[in-house]
Amino acid sequence: xxxxxxxxxxxxxxxxxxxxxxxxxxxxxxxxxxxxxxxxxxxxxxxxxxxxxxxxxxxxxxxxxxxxxxxxxxxxxxxxxxxxxxxxxxxxxxxxxxxxxxxxxxxxxxxxxxxxxxxxxxxxxxxxxxxxxxxxxxxxxxxxxxxxxxxxxxxxxxxxxxxxxxxxxxxxxxxxxxxxxxxxxxxxxxxxxxxxxxxxxxxxxxxxxxxxxxxxxxxxxxxxxxxxxxxxxxxxxxxxxxxxxxxx
Ligand SMILES: Nc1ncnc2c1ncn2[C@@H]1O[C@H](COP(=O)(O)OP(=O)(O)O)[C@@H](O)[C@H]1O
Ligand SMILES: [Mg+2]
Numbered sequence: 001x002x003x004x005x006x007x008x009x010x011x012x013x014x015x016x017x018x019x020x021x022x023x024x025x026x027x028x029x030x031x032x033x034x035x036x037x038x039x040x041x042x043x044x045x046x047x048x049x050x051x052x053x054x055x056x057x058x059x060x061x062x063x064x065x066x067x068x069x070x071x072x073x074x075x076x077x078x079x080x081x082x083x084x085x086x087x088x089x090x091x092x093x094x095x096x097x098x099x100x101x102x103x104x105x106x107x108x109x110x111x112x113x114x115x116x117x118x119x120x121x122x123x124x125x126x127x128x129x130x131x132x133x134x135x136x137x138x139x140x141x142x143x144x145x146x147x148x149x150x151x152x153x154x155x156x157x158x159x160x161x162x163x164x165x166x167x168x169x170x171x172x173x174x175x176x177x178x179x180x181x182x183x184x185x186x187x188x189x190x191x192x193x194x195x196x197x198x199x200x201x202x203x204x205x206x207x208x209x210x211x212x213x214x215x216x217x218x219x220x221x222x223x224x225x226x227x228x229x230x231x232x233x234x235x236x237x238x239x240x241x242x243x244x245x246x247x248x
Pocket of ligand 1: 031032033034035036037038039040074075234235236
């Protein structure tokens with residue numbers, strides 16, 4: 001029997017056979033801007049650290065950890081305290097973006113045999129930080145900004161697989177946050193969705209009745225999950241998925 005990692009987000013475990021995410025899975029959390037991806041990821045680390053004694057690492061690629069903590073201060077979570085206690089480690093990986101640019105296009109000599117600096121550095125950061133606090137949960141937010149460095153699908157696929165292999169070696173259960181390329185209920189699947197063991201989607205959809213926030217577990221290997229569309233709300237305690245309500 002595999003172990004399961006409770007997301008700690010009201011409603012989500014209910015959609016996952018009442019268990020949670022199979023331990024060690026790498027799950028993509030896709031969503032439109034402002035849909036609550038960062039909130040979801042922080043909430044999962046917060047619950048892990050406070051309720052399950054599972055330390056977590058949050059790797060941020062866009063905003064500084066300080067910005068993330070400032071933005072999250074409207075929630076009822078004591079993230080700064082957990083950070084000081086070493087239960088959640090925030091890692092600023094934003095400087096690595098663009099490292100790949102070293103000699104990629106113009107300077108052919110450097111480009112030959114060049115290593116993929118930004119991905120290697122990210123992998124190092126993940127390994128070191130997970131070891132440092134004995135993390136069981138890992139978030140990378142947002143992956144999209146690193147993936148922009150791989151315009152070709154074939155390169156992107158390779159980079160994602162390399163990253164996933166590195167994360168697998170840590171035995172952490174991971175959330176990789178990414179932007180949804182097409183914000184609509186009818187959309188094309190992205191490469192991430194084929195490669196991941198799990199995919200959860202947060203969307204803001206404008207409909208005739210007004211703005212709807214919609215959550216879906218699109219994929220979760222190893223579990224007979226619910227894949228219906230469910231409404232969700234964000235309040236001072238974070239995200240709340242209404243597992244018993246459906247959007248049709
Ligand atoms: N204390 C709060 N109460 C209710 N909603 C909030 C609160 N704090 C943030 N939000 C909502 O969360 C949204 C931002 O979520 P965020 O996780 O940053 O989105 P994303 O990472 O997908 O861009 C905001 O648009 C806002 O509507
Ligand atoms: Mg965000």
